[in-house]
Amino acid sequence: MNMTLDPAKLQLALDGETDIIVRRDFTHPPGRVWRALTEPNLIRQWMSSQDDMTRCEVDLRPGGSFHYEWPEFFFSGPILAVDAPHHMVHVEQFSGDASYHVEITTDLAARGTGSRMTMVMRYANAAARAAAIEMGFTDGLDEVFGRLAALTIAGPP
Amino acid sequence: MSTLDQSFAALADPTRRAIIARLAKGEATVQDLASPFSISQPAISRHLKVLEEAGLIETRIAGTARPRRLKSNAVAALWDWLGQYRALWEAQFQRLDAVLDSLPDEAGQTASDAPEKSTS
Numbered sequence: 001m002n003m004t005l006d007p008a009k010l011q012l013a014l015d016g017e018t019d020i021i022v023r024r025d026f027t028h029p030p031g032r033v034w035r036a037l038t039e040p041n042l043i044r045q046w047m048s049s050q051d052d053m054t055r056c057e058v059d060l061r062p063g064g065s066f067h068y069e070w071p072e073f074f075f076s077g078p079i080l081a082v083d084a085p086h087h088m089v090h091v092e093q094f095s096g097d098a099s100y101h102v103e104i105t106t107d108l109a110a111r112g113t114g115s116r117m118t119m120v121m122r123y124a125n126a127a128a129r130a131a132a133i134e135m136g137f138t139d140g141l142d143e144v145f146g147r148l149a150a151l152t153i154a155g156p157p
Numbered sequence: 158m159s160t161l162d163q164s165f166a167a168l169a170d171p172t173r174r175a176i177i178a179r180l181a182k183g184e185a186t187v188q189d190l191a192s193p194f195s196i197s198q199p200a201i202s203r204h205l206k207v208l209e210e211a212g213l214i215e216t217r218i219a220g221t222a223r224p225r226r227l228k229s230n231a232v233a234a235l236w237d238w239l240g241q242y243r244a245l246w247e248a249q250f251q252r253l254d255a256v257l258d259s260l261p262d263e264a265g266q267t268a269s270d271a272p273e274k275s276t277s
Contacts, residue, residue: 010247010250024250026253026254026257027254027257028257028258028260032257032260033253033257035260036253036256036257036260042256042260045252045255045256046249046252046253046255046256047249
């Protein structure tokens with residue numbers, strides 16, 4: 001069987017009214033990717049914003065929870081399903097805001113000598129997904145322009 | 158100052174970025190824009206003037222109303238910037254790749270066998 005891996009290719013897609021799907025290939029097998037996705041000391045190394053995480057805890061079991069915190073915000077929520085190293089379902093909330101509620105299903109499938117990760121992010125309804133995309137849009141601009149801030153002369157007051 | 162420089166300078170302000178994000182959903186009047194930002198209408202008008210001079214938005218005349226909307230070529234430019242945002246997301250996955258590369262091999266175990274560590 002000839003399976004090609006394309007780690008450089010990140011696929012983003014909207015599915016139905018409520019889902020965003022992210023798909024990404026890795027050159028390492030599912031067991032190893034699973035560790036990087038679930039062990040706090042490894043999560044800290046890659047899940048960064050402009051600031052380092054100040055807290056990173058994962059109680060990895062059905063009925064457990066996670067908490068990722070940065071200086072100005074945090075993501076946290078319950079872990080609903082765990083089937084290492086292939087399947088996990090958790091709910092993500094932003095800074096304790098109950099109106100922001102995303103159920104995230106992560107699947108890791110062996111693919112050749114590597115793996116393919118598929119994340120399905122399910123929002124409460126179409127409006128919530130639209131709001132999240134808008135937030136991502138704004139954050140994306142913030143990130144791009146935040147990095148350029150040092151080069152940019154301030155506009156008129 | 159080139160148009161691109163002017164666009165970047167205009168978007169250096171977070172309120173103006175939020176206005177652009179709002180206009181990406183459709184045209185809006187000064188009143189529409191002022192309410193979610195808890196900023197006075199004159200302040201919003203000043204931000205709109207900067208965005209309009211940068212060529213990012215334009216004013217439509219509809220009777221007595223003056224709704225603002227994104228200029229279509231500005232939308233194309235924003236898509237390019239969204240491409241950069243996507244690249245930033247990809248950058249996060251590339252950091253994940255680096256973490257994966259740094260992990261020691263676990264001899265004699267395949268990925269689909271029992272995980273190396275049980276947390277329950």
